[in-house]
Amino acid sequence: MKKIINDPNTVVQDSLRGFAAAHADLVQVHYDPDFVTRVTPKTGKVGVISGGGSGHEPLHAGFVGTGMLDAAVPGAVFTSPTPDPILAATQAADSGAGVLHIVKNYTGDVLNFETAAELASAEGVEVRAVIVDDDVAVKDSLYTAGRRGVGGTVLLEKIVGSAAERGDDLLAVTELAERVNANVRSMGAALSSCTVPHAGKPTFELADNEIEIGIGIHGEPGRQRVNLVPADELVPMLLDPIVDDLPFASGDNVLLFVNGMGGTPLIELYLAYGIAEKQLADRGITVERRLVGNYITSLEMQGFSISVLKLDDELRELWDAPVNTPALRWGV
């Protein structure tokens, strides 16, 4: 295992310390239990928090700040945080207007956030939750744990965070979150595995000409292993299922998000973006807003995911609203 770390057991805390030092103007990191808040909490608004296993940086702590999250809860690598830090973050994010939990749909995340929400309610904090499940690679049926929350989470956190920032109440913010989730679809592919620090070796092995299609963000294998194909063919393997699922149709205005899994450089992400935007245009779908980069990652995995969000005036306005976080910043 080749990583710039000291010890698999302390990697999350060691990294948080560097993150805290690097962004002391924006965030404050609390330890034991570990959670991250804005350095200057904003009161009188709905608190918006999220969390999950670490290894997806900048998600979620990199999105704490004005116009996005009030707090984030990083668990161990690929392991949902326990209820304690979620509860602490919930209480820190509450200033009387209630708190929205943005939870990616994984059994562990759902169970731990649920428990924390019960505990917070018992302490008098009004909590609602949105479960993000945008991954079209997984069939949402009786035969699965439901669709995973992947790239759409980033878009949802931005839009919903900005709605809370402008003063929307908990019900409105929750409904908006549901609406974003209902209008976003994602899918990913891996060119290489990642190595979980405490596992010490790659989660799966791929031959030189193989890729995994339909991966999540935890280094888990995908639905299908296929041969590497040129980008012009690879992009539609992700984009077509996305477009067909909602479905997106000619005349739609969308936000297109091409996300790197951590080990794929920008030169390739922009290349994929260019193809995706063109293929949407060919279907009569207009890309009005876009995001390209490493925003929800799987450690050092090589690969990318595509997310498409159907926009309307309100979603576009909230996307454009100022945001000032370690990982996303504009309008400020």
Add this chain to the structure above:
Amino acid sequence: MKKIINDPNTVVQDSLRGFAAAHADLVQVHYDPDFVTRVTPKTGKVGVISGGGSGHEPLHAGFVGTGMLDAAVPGAVFTSPTPDPILAATQAADSGAGVLHIVKNYTGDVLNFETAAELASAEGVEVRAVIVDDDVAVKDSLYTAGRRGVGGTVLLEKIVGSAAERGDDLLAVTELAERVNANVRSMGAALSSCTVPHAGKPTFELADNEIEIGIGIHGEPGRQRVNLVPADELVPMLLDPIVDDLPFASGDNVLLFVNGMGGTPLIELYLAYGIAEKQLADRGITVERRLVGNYITSLEMQGFSISVLKLDDELRELWDAPVNTPALRWGV
């Protein structure tokens, strides 16, 4: 070779097309010859341009925009651009106040920018150049081509770009560039090689427990191959030569830049940043500003570099000045 590309021969142009589409609000990409300008050129100021081989994204095209570059010239992967596009970019960036070329110190870059500068002068454009050579891994002696330009380039482009933006004249901008270059030092390490698209296989091979110390940004092997060590020991292998070289001393205020080589995720970069900041503090050196992320990369190489820039009031103020580019944005 596993990459999200169509053809090694068109990878730069294919990626530029995606880049252009993704950032049409900020930049305009010109083809044949290939160069990138601001979508709304600013006149009445010194033009600041840079360029070099591709594969270092977001450098340089990602830094085109208000407060930073006026134009950038991407060559083939790891290959300096030819004089033609440099000349075209120089002419596009000139609005009568002259143009500064920011050139990383590689034989090819220096020769091609020199030729372009001669051609531009012949066309009546006043051109000056700064050669960035901040890499302490290379001895600057008769026995080398001189130190390479690496991470310091990013910091220089920001600071000098902001000086031009506020209206400094060509002489002042050039002198400032020299001053930044004189006050910044960098060094890098690789955990893996990168694969140049037209080469099709990794430039060098590293065993599972080996790393390269003192690498540049072109996938070239470093000065030394050593065994992988914990981050607490790895960071000073880069930081100590940097600090000793200028030298930086107790009481200094600095900007600390921890840069990823493209394949190393943020969780590791923040971890390295935390160690570096602490080790500087232990030497009495205060980190006043910082940058952490993938800004000057070597394709998908895993690894990182550290740059330290000695700050004074003017440099700090120029660093803080607004910048609005695809890859760096604040204050706007």
Add this chain to the structure above:
Amino acid sequence: MIDAAWMRDALTRYAKRITEQREYLIELDSAIGDADHGANMDRGMQAVVVALADKPGNTPAEVLKTAATTLISKVGGAAGPLYGTALLRASIAVGDQQTLDGAATVTALVAARDGIVARGKAEIGDKTMVDAWEPAVLAAQDAAATNSPVKEILSLAAQAAEQGAEGTIPLIARKGRASYLGERSAGHQDPGATSSAMFLRALADTAAENSGAAT
């Protein structure tokens, strides 16, 4: 008989087992999950050992409760809430009894399984820890019906759990992370069922070793 000391022994034994089997559980979770189950359980059970040293407890229920809350606050992921709920429900089910006889042991096992099912909503055959717990409970109930000693009850439960865990190999997962793989999940043993069988084996081994007292 199972008393507080016995329960601490069993949990300590399980913690040791988990540390030994950490890599194996990580490997199982690599194949159909996210490669953390061994690390999760190890982190949790090490914390349980520490917590019990600090707060030994006077009844089996108190020991179980300390273990449950520690797991809930230290493990995370899916396994943390599931194991935590299991032990919490078992603790509640046996109340303040100083020692547990065969019937009480079965009560505890039933409550643990019900807790897992209540939280995780998995059914038998979904390729989860339920596939270890369900046969274990049935075997324990059968044994208790014939008034078998605790040692026997736990031994049969452990055996059934191990068979159940092995039986997950051909299954296609329908709950948890492995379900994302669809048909590709078949051919691999479920990590949570495996660690659950180890848990029941730790109980059985504790009973076997203390068999003089525990009959």
Add this chain to the structure above:
Amino acid sequence: MIDAAWMRDALTRYAKRITEQREYLIELDSAIGDADHGANMDRGMQAVVVALADKPGNTPAEVLKTAATTLISKVGGAAGPLYGTALLRASIAVGDQQTLDGAATVTALVAARDGIVARGKAEIGDKTMVDAWEPAVLAAQDAAATNSPVKEILSLAAQAAEQGAEGTIPLIARKGRASYLGERSAGHQDPGATSSAMFLRALADTAAENSGAAT
């Protein structure tokens, strides 16, 4: 005699050679550089072939000038300006002669080498293309001094260049990208010296094939 057609032949031959040796040059550049020399030269020489089809030229100098400007505007990196300058200087040196005899050939080679040295500031032994050009020029001068035919001059020059290129293997680089490696640059043949030797070999082969005319 070397005329415009001969020069086009030679450059076309060189372009073919470079395409064949592209991977080899990339490999050499991987060991001590950035793995692009083969791609750079191939891109450039393919463009030269296209440019010459478009603009064949009437004199050796015109052909050389087209090649030079094409290389300058298509290759980039260190090799582009160096090769470009070499051919540009050679073109200027031979003026508007319709054909080049032995003396003129040497004049062209000297000018090419001087161009490379003027731009790159490398000395013999620095492990650069100069280590192929310098011995080639000396060999050509020696041969011309004894009034050898062009074919002979170029053959000896190519041979010397090849030996020079091979001779870069033990050297520690002091110019170009390989100099960053310090002592680690020893043990590898310089890619630019290698492609330079191929250039001179292409000239020699062209002369050999046209030997009836070229003596």
